[in-house]
Amino acid sequence: MIRGSRSLTVRVLLLATLWSALSLVTIAVVISTLYRQGVERGFNNLLRAQLSNVINSVSIGDGNSLSGSPELGDLRFSQPETGWYWLVEPLGNFAAAPLASTSLGMAELSVPSLEEVPFDEHYERFYPMTDSVGNNLLVAETEVVLDGGDRAARFRVSGNLEVVEEEVSFFSTRLYLSLAVFGLGGLLVNGLAILYGLKPLDRARRALEKIRGGEAERIVGDYPREIEPLANEINALIDSNRRIVERARMQVGNLAHSLKTPIAVLLNEARGLDKTHGDVVRSQAEAMQAQVSTYLNRARIAAQRDSVLARxxxxxxxxxxxxxxxxxxxxxxxxxxxxxxxxxxxxxxxxxxxxxxxxxxxxxxxxxxxxxxxxxxxxxxxxxxxxxxxxxxxxxxxxxxxxxxxxxxxxxxxxxxxxxxxxxxxxxxxxxxxxxxxxxxxxxxxxxxxxxxxxxxxxxxxxxxxxx
The missing domain is CATH 3.30.565.10 (Histidine kinase-like ATPase, C-terminal domain)
Structure with a gap:
């Protein structure tokens, strides 16, 4: 479509529009992806901090039981089915009742195997899961030894991933809207800039129309550095065309004048000859005169045919x-x-x-x-x-x-x-x-x-x- 267009303005506008659209879409995808990564990294850090709070708030109390009441400062850990849970479970031979947040209720959080999700170098692991009410969760887990008797417990804190999706969606919507407004504004500015930049070409086109219409003989006016050589070359071509036409006309006139007298002499002499010979000479001289006129006209026409000066x-x-x-x-x-x-x-x-x-x-x-x-x-x-x-x-x-x-x-x-x-x-x-x-x-x-x-x-x- 671009190659078939005969308008330079349309070509430039199409290319600018395509490039702007491609650039803005790429920018939107990159920024949205980076923002999602940042939000997810912040969400992981939040779960890690909450996990540390739970670890610091739980210990082994009297009767070899787990004791502690973590205060995480978030009401969602006390509201049921929110997806925000914490859970402490004893490990090995440590027989004690687990501790859990009020929000967990009677639900259970499944534990993936270490082969599926291994611990990292900080002895932490993060894995997604879905709770019994359909919330998509991200769980932060670690295992901690609670005393010198090697009694240990598994600590887990989960957060609802809906928070991440809402945050990313909120940001992406405003990002796309902002980029769309910027793109439309940029397209308008580009269009005005292109039209202004190509205005000298339009002036040159109108000047050529005036020459072709017989209203002017040369391209006049000030043109940018890129267009001025073209205008000068066209003016030189017009001058050369005019000189060729004038020279052809002069040569045709000279030839006609040089042949006119000899043919007239032949016609005049034919009158003095006897009828038989006179008719022959006169008919041939008249034929010569007609042929000379015809071919001189052809030469003159060919010299100025298609000339912008012929009107x-x-x-x-x-x-x-x-x-x-x-x-x-x-x-x-x-x-x-x-x-x-x-x-x-x-x-x-x-x-x-x-x-x-x-x-x-x-x-x-x-x-x-x-x-x-x-x-x-x-x-x-x-x-x-x-x-x-x-x-x-x-x-x-x-x-x-x-x-x-x-x-x-x-x-x-x-x-x-x-x-x-x-x-x-x-x-x-x-x-x-x-x-x-x-x-x-x-x-x-x-x-x-x-x-x-x-x-x-x-x-x-x-x-x-x-x-x-």
Missing amino acids: CDAEPALERLVRVMRRLNPQIDIVLEVAPGLAFAMEQQDVEETVGNLLENAARFAKARIVVSAAPTAQGPEGTGEGARRGWVEVSVEDDGPGLAPDQIGEALKRGKRLDESKPGTGLGLSIVKEISSEYQGSFGLSRAAIGGLKATLVLPAVTRDTA
Whole structure:
């Protein structure tokens, strides 16, 4: 999930959240474990101290009996079934009645074997057990010689482990609550810190959007030390792009100028030749002129294709073309429908040449109506896969003329091919439109129009702003 996320902010927040959660859970477990160990160690020390008090309070009295009344200062040793008991039992040949706390009553405390629980180096042993009422106990036990006659007794003191569990539970609940509050607060602070730290990247992204949208030419502003080299490199790339485009334009212009005069001379000389030879020279010179124009346009388009500097607002450009066609063809109703905010990622002269050729062709065959529309489309040219990476504009020009049969559409797109010789033209318009759209990685097609005639559809690159 983290690797698939395209947002740097989300990635950092997820990693920070996972690390914080893992750290806090580990801290909670470690602290809770250490606290439990401390409470258990304190509980053992308490039982050891109580055991010492019982030992110091019991002796052999008259009649060889055990005597003594330990005062342990805890009322639980006098209340029944509390789990807090003390018991003194004679050992060996010492025949005497045992002594026990009031809380023990008639209950008995079982004694594990030495193999199960041996004495430690202090001749003490601790073992858990369960009394007759279900209390979980911890018992501290030792054996003490009471006099010079080697008469001995077993001393045992038990405590209810519920005290340990309640203490640990009380502490753990507040620990987890405190860590949860701290974790949420830390996550909020981390989120604000990350958002603040990544703010310069967001400013750089907005600056790039302005460049792509034609609102700026460079990334400007102060950026942190880590981002400033990137901004400088992007500005250098833009400057290099601009120089390449200008140099290509200059070379195209120079080539066009250098070839214009020789071709014009050839055409002029062809007029002085006899008809047979003159027609041959003139047709070849015109073909040269058309080819030079085509390939110069291709070179110019290739030089600035995909450039962030290429931009043409759709609405004013199309309105200008339609206005001219209305003046030239007042008898035709030309309707223009353009979605607001559209902009082509193309040079203005290429937009005017492609759409202008389509308008001229429609006006040549239309009876009374032409509809021109431009709208964004999410579907890029078929087979290019570009639709997922850039925006596109679909421009359509429809007329109410005779239209074309399906088998005529392929012929109409061939260079110099004219299906209706009665109409003026060179037959180059549609092929030029197809070539220019192809150079921009767009597409061009012909189909039947809804108003009865021919529909020409162009899919051209659009200026888009990255929102990711």
